[in-house]
Ligand SMILES: CCCCC/C=C\C/C=C\C/C=C\C/C=C\C/C=C/C(=O)SCCNC(=O)CCNC(=O)[C@H](O)C(C)(C)COP(=O)(O)OP(=O)(O)OC[C@H]1O[C@@H](n2cnc3c(N)ncnc32)[C@H](O)[C@@H]1OP(=O)(O)O
């Protein structure tokens with residue numbers, strides 16, 4: 001199962017080696033992080049990042065190994081933006097000459113970059129950005145300027161204190177004409193003494209949610225006061241500006257300017273299963289250790305994992321972790337394919353890839369963030385302790401619902417893709433993830449044939465149910481949209497339904513990828529059978545949760561919906577014996593989990609007790625402030641107490 005989770009034996013070995021490297025090195029200790037102040041916390045992160053870079057070079061780690069190393073260090077920092085956004089932006093949007101100049105500098109970290117798109121006034125609406133890049137023909141330069149307070153760049157990670165360079169998105173202006181938003185490579189700091197270059201105002205935007213997690217990142221603010229950069233620092237794969245000031249567009253579509261976001265959204269989907277599996281591992285192990293009620297004749301109480309209600313909250317999350325792992329793997333292969341096509345100037349699959357990365361980013365991050373919080377509740381009161389590992393994990397993870405495309409905004413992008421697909425149905429056969437929309441007639445006409453709970457243990461029945469629900473919701477939206485004279489007004493009016501239809505489409509993708517995975521790639525019958533159980537749990541849990549959709553579209557009868565729920569209860573009993581094996585298969589080490597409740601050895605209570613004594617408040621019996629503020633209250637002699 002560890003191999004199935006990792007994707008291959010080699011993938012398992014690489015990640016396992018890197019997990020151990022990090023866990024066994026005292027530099028990467030992280031349990032005390034929540035006790036540190038912001039400055040100490042930040043310096044500590046800089047120290048770890050520098051040491052990690054030294055390890056990467058000394059040990060000659062591959063790109064894959066370096067990624068795992070950074071992952072297991074488990075502290076967001078400037079290198080994430082450098083490797084995941086700055087470098088890919090140059091790779092995707094730079095010309096050959098630009099790549100030749102900038103990539104070697106970035107790949108050896110002689111320069112450190114960030115991705116400066118969002119502003120104080122605009123994040124989602126990229127076309128609304130206000131920073132200007134005005135071409136000056138006399139000097140062959142662009143003048144970067146922040147004309148308003150709201151045009152201040154706001155959020156870019158690593159920008160406040162570390163990055164030497166940034167890809168800055170700004171409105172291109174030539175001779176007073178606006179030519180859309182483009183990316184520019186801008187140096188921010190001196191490579192000699194790290195001071196901000198003239199004309200730039202740079203700072204940190206302030207503390208963020210959760211203490212010890214995202215505050216390791218220096219998210220920054222940046223303002224330009226007429227800062228000049230050479231013309232050849234505009235990323236020019238998509239559009240070019242000549243020294244005469246002529247604006248030209250190559251046959252590469254404009255959407256490629258958004259390519260870095262497609263790349264990162266793909267990574268975010270791949271990472272969702274890591275965060276969810278971490279929370280599920282903690283909650284499952286603790287649910288086996290924790291006992292409440294049910295003692296008979298002085299025997300042990302019931303392990304809380306044996307309560308059906310606990311199973312009904314925990315096991316769908318376990319199944320979701322596996323579903324997200326597989327859909328992440330699938331999306332990566334889709335992305336690699338589109339990347340190769342884009343390099344060969346084949347842009348045909350970009351719209352579908354954009355819809356998949358946007359939609360699955362929204363689906364997986366929302367479910368993971370909610371899932372982590374549910375795992376915290378599944379651990380009862382102790383889940384609220386920092387030492388459970390869950391509050392910090394939640395604080396670290398929850399901004400994923402907003403960054404790289406706010407989730408609802410992303411679902412509306414999926415909706416645009418679906419509406420377009422439906423409106424083209426007469427003359428363009430949909431392919432890939434939208435192929436089912438080419439079979440609307442049977443999907444709209446045939447209803448579910450399930451008659452017994454057993455009938456739900458059938459991948460074809462499940463797939464058809466999810467296809468029929470999504471098709472009916474999408475087609476329904478299409479029909480209602482057609483009644484509006486102005487399509488944009490219609491889209492806005494129906495946006496709630498469109499987001500729901502997009503979710504149904506994305507859930508269909510996750511379910512069908514899970515089923516495909518079982519059909520083709522699982523080594524070993526035992527592993528395959530166990531994963532089949534999780535696949536059914538995932539699908540039937542979604543069906544139960546969204547049964548309103550399945551009933552309202554008329555595909556299911558109430559009886560069939562209740563049979564699905566009956567089957568789900570039976571499936572939970574099948575998951576229970578393997579629950580610990582399922583979570584051990586994630587191969588998460590104690591160092592990575594950073595959780596007393598999720599310890600591999602289950603030694604929860606003595607370690608919880610021990611961890612409590614490490615709190616700085618327990619350094620002495622009488623702490624600072626008691627003499628000054630409590631003793632006087634105790635000692636005052638009032639005639640009567642009144643509050
Ligand atoms: C950085 C590492 C992250 C890895 C995370 C993994 C694990 C976590 C580990 C550590 C974490 C630590 C740090 C990292 C954390 C965070 C970093 C965050 C970075 C950022 O947030 S960067 C800023 C991201 N900003 C956004 O995502 C903005 C969202 N808005 C948009 O994308 C667009 O503006 C819009 C909403 C899509 C609308 O676009 P608009 O220009 O108005 O045009 P439209 O008319 O709507 O569309 C035009 C056309 O283009 C199509 N389209 C839109 N986007 C794309 C795309 N990306 N690719 C291809 N095509 C696209 C659209 O569908 C339209 O097509 P038509 O055919 O209909 O014309």
Ligand SMILES: Cc1cc2nc3c(=O)[nH]c(=O)nc-3n(C[C@H](O)[C@H](O)[C@H](O)COP(=O)(O)OP(=O)(O)OC[C@H]3O[C@@H](n4cnc5c(N)ncnc54)[C@H](O)[C@@H]3O)c2cc1C
Pocket residue numbers: 081115116117118121122123124125154155156157214219399402403404405406407408409412
């Ligand atoms: C931790 C973190 C790290 C970040 N790192 C970076 C970075 O490195 N570089 C960078 O450039 N940016 C970064 N960002 C910014 C991030 O990309 C934006 O915050 C994100 O894209 C969301 O945009 P917004 O803040 O403008 O949200 P808004 O769009 O203002 O969202 C507010 C609300 O409005 C709704 N809404 C907006 N538009 C619509 C619409 N058309 N229809 C319906 N509802 C709508 C949303 O659903 C949401 O509920 C980061 C953000 C965070 C939280």
